[in-house]
Amino acid sequence: MKTSTVRRGVAIFLVLDGLLAMWPGLLPFNRIYPLIFGLPFVMAWLTFLMLLVGIALFVVALADRAAGRPSS
């Protein structure tokens, strides 16, 4: 896949990630039960979205590297 395609995909993903963490995207996930690892559902969901940001950037880095681009 081309680096620019990956980059655009990830940029869109990051925007979605943000929208799902605030109004109105968060509404369907805004509940206490079921508890996940003991945490209220919404807290676990927001933690999960946060970790996805790192993973998404990691994907860009892999694509950059595969394309022999800036990553050294």
Added chain:
Amino acid sequence: MERWHFIALVIGAYLLVTLSIGLAAGRKSTKSVQGFVAGDRDFGLLVFYFVTGASVYSAFAFLGGPGWAYSRGAAAFYILTYGALGMAPWYWVGPRVAHLGRRFGFVTQAQLITGRFPSRFLSVLIAVLTLGAFIPYITLQMRGAGIVIEAVTEGHVPLALGAALAYGIVIIYVLTSGVTAVGWTNTFQGMFMLVIAWTLGLYLPFHLYGGIGPMFERIAAERPELLTVPGLAANGEAWTWGGYTTAILVSIIGLQMWPHLFMKAFTAKNDDIIRKTAILFPTFQLFLVPVFLIGFAGVLFAEAPPTADFILPFMVLKTELPALVVGLFCAGALSASMSTGDALLHGAASVTVEDGIGLFIPLTDGQRRALMRVLIVVVGAVAYVFALDDQGSLVALLLGSYGIICQLAPTVLAALYWRRATTAGALAGLLSGSAAAVFFFLNGELRPLDLHEGVLGLLVHIPVLIVVSLMTRPQSPEHISGFLESPPVEGSA
């Protein structure tokens, strides 16, 4: 030996270790402004990761985070969202900034902006905004340090002495070793605060409720309003979705615009380190989970601390933890405070010299470095005087400054990415946006939908930037090309 003696010993040992790391750090860096402000552009991944994490998360996160979870519940979750998302654009913007720094010799944010938009007024304006935002910020860090020391030594070491001790050490190592000391001490302090946060955050729920799940089940039964977003406002009533959502937006936009964080892009050894830090940042940020657990553990506690921000020291003292743990907890809180405070003091002095005074009085490299040292002491002293004074308004001032700091974002992005932007446009946008943010900060009741004043400022800033830029003469292509070219592929890195 009394209990507080032992606790004081642990704290003393921690301060001593920090001081020796800070002093040892500076032996290698050059005696130039570039060495003092940008660490000779030689920070590796480990240091860069912890500098970023520890500078972002201050005493405000370590003490305020549990305080928010305790008093406002799920409102605190907005911090979970903005950190990683605020850092993500830096994957792309950071290397570009670093590249321009290497190419043109920039060491501050204003130098980068005025490199593209030449204007002494703009430079001074940014320096003034920076100082205005930093002094309350440093003051809060000092108060945080003093409060914790006073609390755990049962008042034997008063706030004034505790703050003076902790920040006396900060000033000594920053004066000696500049940003290199900030880097290495933050690495130590960052690790320390992570370990302490995780240990206490897991320990307290198990100790008090028999587990994390049982704790939340009890809170869900007795105080369910705390467990769903947007939680509660500061006055204890339900917070609004507008307030919650725009708090996230402003923080995402503003995060990297804080000059002490922005400037760190100039310290990285290579671009890859900046990218890797953006990728790894969520792993640092994960420590907010135990930080919130600490706050939630206090919700059903029978007694209440004097104010919400005291919940962490209050619980640590009330749950009869061993003295060693109390001492280490205190050192963790000091780490959080000092690792942000040192970057702020250093940033305030660098910016004042490089972007303010240095533009009007010709100074040699050695004189600029000397002047920065003097200013570090002056800014520290001013903040200390404020810190002795109990002013709740400082917190409000800090929150208000976020609205102004995020006005730097359109200016920076225009400098780096928009060919047609002009100096007049950048200036008009920054002035009008900041004025709007200040206006709505002072007249909170006029804000539509409880939107954050920073967002309202941006709604003024961006159109003004665009319209004024389009109405004025475009910059010459030769001037722009240096800024808009992509960084070259790195051979050496």
